[in-house]
Amino acid sequence: MDRSVRGKVAVVGVGETKYYKRGQAPDAEFKLALMAVIEACKDAGISPTKVDGFASFSNDRSDPSHLAAALGIDDLRFSNMQWGGGGGGGSGAIANASAAIATGIAECVVVFRALAQGQFGRFGQGPVRDVIAGDAAHTVPYGLMSPAQSFAMKVNRFMHDHGVEQEALRAISLASYHHAQNNPRAVMYGRPLDEEKYDNSRWIVEPFHLFDCCLENDGAAAMILVPAEKAKDFPHKPTYILSAVSGSHYRAGASVHNTPDYGTSTFKTTAPRLYDMAGCGPNDVDVAQIYENFTGGVLMSMVEHGFCEADGCNEFFVKENLIAPDGKVPTNTSGGNLAECYMHGLGLNIEAVRQLRGESTNQVKDPDISLVASGPMVTPVSSSIFGTEATL
Amino acid sequence: MSYLADGLPKPVPAPDGLDAPFWEAAANDKLVLQKCASCGKFQWGPEWVCHRCYSLDLVFEEVEPSGKIYSYERIWHPVHPALKDQGPYIVVLVEFPNHDDVRIVGNLVGDPEQPVTIGDPVSAVFEHHTDSDPEFTLVHWQIAK
Numbered sequence: 001m002d003r004s005v006r007g008k009v010a011v012v013g014v015g016e017t018k019y020y021k022r023g024q025a026p027d028a029e030f031k032l033a034l035m036a037v038i039e040a041c042k043d044a045g046i047s048p049t050k051v052d053g054f055a056s057f058s059n060d061r062s063d064p065s066h067l068a069a070a071l072g073i074d075d076l077r078f079s080n081m082q083w084g085g086g087g088g089g090g091s092g093a094i095a096n097a098s099a100a101i102a103t104g105i106a107e108c109v110v111v112f113r114a115l116a117q118g119q120f121g122r123f124g125q126g127p128v129r130d131v132i133a134g135d136a137a138h139t140v141p142y143g144l145m146s147p148a149q150s151f152a153m154k155v156n157r158f159m160h161d162h163g164v165e166q167e168a169l170r171a172i173s174l175a176s177y178h179h180a181q182n183n184p185r186a187v188m189y190g191r192p193l194d195e196e197k198y199d200n201s202r203w204i205v206e207p208f209h210l211f212d213c214c215l216e217n218d219g220a221a222a223m224i225l226v227p228a229e230k231a232k233d234f235p236h237k238p239t240y241i242l243s244a245v246s247g248s249h250y251r252a253g254a255s256v257h258n259t260p261d262y263g264t265s266t267f268k269t270t271a272p273r274l275y276d277m278a279g280c281g282p283n284d285v286d287v288a289q290i291y292e293n294f295t296g297g298v299l300m301s302m303v304e305h306g307f308c309e310a311d312g313c314n315e316f317f318v319k320e321n322l323i324a325p326d327g328k329v330p331t332n333t334s335g336g337n338l339a340e341c342y343m344h345g346l347g348l349n350i351e352a353v354r355q356l357r358g359e360s361t362n363q364v365k366d367p368d369i370s371l372v373a374s375g376p377m378v379t380p381v382s383s384s385i386f387g388t389e390a391t392l
Numbered sequence: 393m394s395y396l397a398d399g400l401p402k403p404v405p406a407p408d409g410l411d412a413p414f415w416e417a418a419a420n421d422k423l424v425l426q427k428c429a430s431c432g433k434f435q436w437g438p439e440w441v442c443h444r445c446y447s448l449d450l451v452f453e454e455v456e457p458s459g460k461i462y463s464y465e466r467i468w469h470p471v472h473p474a475l476k477d478q479g480p481y482i483v484v485l486v487e488f489p490n491h492d493d494v495r496i497v498g499n500l501v502g503d504p505e506q507p508v509t510i511g512d513p514v515s516a517v518f519e520h521h522t523d524s525d526p527e528f529t530l531v532h533w534q535i536a537k
Contacts, residue, residue, distance in 0.1 A: 126472035131526065132401035135437055137411070139497050141403045141530055143396050144483045146471040153485055157463040160510045203468040203480075255437035257485050258495050262463065 004277050005098040007392045010231035010238040013044025013224035014350045019187055019341035023118030025218030033062035033114035034070055036220035040110065044224045045235045051224070053078030053109035055097040057089025058344055062114050078106035082246065085382070086147075087291055088266075088375025090345035092382035095244035097225045107227065113346040114220035123147060123216055135255040147293060148213055151377050152205040155296030158263035159207060162310045164299065166207060168317035170198050172295040172331070173211045173338055175322035180335025183361040187215060188339035212295040214337040221346040223353065228392075239356045239386045242369070243278035245270050246382030253379050265300035265376035270383060275306075278369075278385040282306035285385075286367030287330045287355045289348035290376075292337040297376035302329070305373060305383070324362040333362040345374045352386050394519055395499045395532055396481060399474025402521070402528045411438045413452035418529040421518045423457040425491055426450055436494035455491055457516030458536060462487035462495055464508045480504045484533050486514055499532045512536075 015036045017027075025032060041048045048071040054064035055078070064079040078100045082089035090113070097109040117123070126145035127136075139145065144153075158164065177193035180186035193211055201210040231238035249269045252259045261268070275281050282305055290298045290305075299317060302308055307329050308316035316328075324330035334340040334351040341347055352370040354360045368391050373383040405412035417424040426438045430447030441448055463485045470476055482500040487493055500508065501517055513536040520529050 124471060127401055128473060129401050131404045133404050133406045134411075136401075137403035137406070137415075138437060141396075141400050141528075142483055142497055142499050142532075143400065143467060143472070143475060143478075143481055144465075144497055148469075149465065149467055149471070149483070152465040152467075153463045153483070156465055157510070160463070203466075205465050205467045205469065251443065254443075256495065256497055257463075258436050260493070 005102045005244065006242050006277055006279065007240055008102040008228050009098040009225050009241040010228045011223050011241070011353050011386065012226050012231060012234035012236065012238060013040040013046070014222070014353055015039025015041070015043055016221045016347065016350065017219045019185060019343065020218040021187060022122065022216040022218060025116050025118065029114050029116035029119050030062050030066070032116060032218070032220035033067065033112060036112055036114065036222040037067065037071065037110050040222040040224050043236065049074050051108050051110050052076060053080070053097065053100060053106035055080040055093040055109055055111045056113055057082035057093040058086045058113070060113055061120065078109055085246070085380045086375055086378040087293060087345045088378035088381040089246070090291070090349060090374035090382060091244050091372055091384035092246035092374070092380065094241065094349060094384050095246055095382060098241045098244055101225055101227055109225045110222050111225060111346070112220065112222035113344045115344060116218045117216055118218060138256045148205050148208055151294055151297060152208055153257065154263050154377055155207060155294065155300070158296070158300055161263055162313060164313045168299060168313045169207060169212055169295040170195065171317045171319045171322060172292065172298045173198060174319045176292060176332045176336045176338040178319065178323050179333050179362045180339035183335050183340055186335040186340040187217060188335060207296065208294050211338070214293050215342040217342045219341060219343055221343045221350055223350060237357050238389065239353045240389070240392060242280070242385040242387040242391060243274050244382070244384040245273045245277065246380045248379035248381060265297055265304050266379050266381045267301055267304035267373060267376065267383065270381060271305045274383050274385060280369060280385070285329065285369050285371045287324070287333060287364045287370050289333070289336065289352050289372045290331055291345045291348060291374050292332065293376065293378065301373045301376040305371065324364050330362070330364050333360050333364065348372050348374070349384065356386055356388050394521065395501055397474050397478050400472060402524060402526060404526060404528070410440065414438070415528070417452070417454065418518060418531050419520070419527070422454050423516055423531065424452040424454050425488070425494055427453040434492040434494050436496060455488065459486040459488045459514060461508065461510050461512045461514055463510060464500065466504070482508060484508070484514065486533055496531065498530065501532050501534050
């Protein structure tokens with residue numbers, strides 16, 4: 001028995017709302033979710049009533065039962081939340097949806113994420129309260145309380161161990177902003193970044209300057225997954241799931257920063273599984289979308305996905321290697337979480353599909369294999385590989 | 393004077409009591425870490441079971457309050473209103489090589505713009521907030537002389 005989702009599931013529709021700065025969406029979060037699903041259905045040429053499953057991550061607040069009611073869905077069969085991981089769950093939600101389709105549990109699953117941080121809370125702020133207990137009591141009273149602060153300490157250790165220079169992080173930021181200048185959907189469209197502007201930007205927490213940190217945005221994104229054998233019944237060139245995996249290494253979740261292998265994006269155990277299932281390796285990847293919570297996460301993710309040796313970061317991470325169309329590994333070709341929109345990484349999966357359809361605003365020439373890494377350091381992490389029909 | 397401005401959430405023992413011995417010890421200028429009474433190994437943060445041998449017989453053992461800097465970060469951008477005027481501050485992750493490499497988090501006292509070197513030895517500084525309600529103690533670190 002072939003226990004894999006490789007080639008069994010296709011993405012036949014993608015949809016996004018307009019992307020807004022944090023707190024500026026004119027619509028409620030649930031409405032944004034509905035709008036993205038409706039857009040994705042339009043893209044796939046189907047009625048939303050035919051959707052029979054929802055998969056999301058990071059405790060998305062848009063409840064599948066309510067979504068199904070609002071959309072008049074005939075027969076809801078799959079209602080799934082990737083547990084834990086925040087943005088680390090983006091590709092995990094795709095893995096879960098794919099597993100449901102490959103095993104006949106559902107036929108048409110929407111993977112989605114919706115965020116309205118004006119309506120609800122922000123990610124990047126600490127808790128304002130009188131007392132704190134549990135694991136957080138051992139970090140928050142020392143002023144360690146935001147994602148940037150939680151992850152800078154890992155990145156500092158990795159940079160120390162491997163002699164990585166600040167310029168390597170800068171290159172990742174420059175590449176994302178470079179791509180955003182060609183993408184009218186990008187929140188940072190028309191706002192270019194150069195070395196000087198990066199170097200002069202304020203520190204958030206060393207080694208992260210302002211431009212090393214993701215945006216916080218409002219909006220929603222959705223993808224429609226169906227069985228591969230039906231893929232050609234839809235209007236767009238189909239994109240196939242070659243692999244999607246999630247997980248984390250030994251005691252990755254140990255509290256108060258106690259995981260033994262500390263300076264890592266947490267992809268060391270998942271990336272080999274990702275490539276095994278896809279039947280390809282890093283040299284076969286034509287274009288990559290690597291979740292930028294922080295540039296340091298991208299750097300470690302690319303090392304752990306085999307694009308570069310840990311001790312070779314200063315040579316590999318230069319802007320020219322990371323930009324479309326001709327870079328060694330064109331990366332974050334929509335502008336990604338730094339410069340397009342922070343839709344918790346689901347936008348990266350949509351860009352991966354767009355590249356294979358030939359519809360990116362920073363199109364790589366005739367790509368067949370497109371990789372996404374979701375939520376480095378935010379365990380369990382996940383990644384996915386998409387392929388064209390030629391890869392089946 | 394405390395290292396960080398007042399107004400951050402105050403640490404209190406977990407309602408289930410899991411880490412209560414740590415906070416009680418800190419109030420008395422002592423550092424304790426969780427140890428498995430069965431296999432003799434340390435672990436941190438505190439858990440209900442030993443992750444190595446699954447023994448439920450876990451104790452808190454006093455250790456010498458010194459370790460080395462495993463990693464660190466200098467924070468500039470405040471994400472809590474209490475730190476609005478704080479300026480930069482340093483958080484260190486301190487490892488205990490003699491205690492199965494467990495780590496705890498604290499602040500590195502002294503000049504917030506001092507250079508920090510991974511691997512440097514540090515010793516604990518107990519910062520008591522006795523005029524606070526509830527009272528609490530933070531465990532900070534200084535470069536060992």
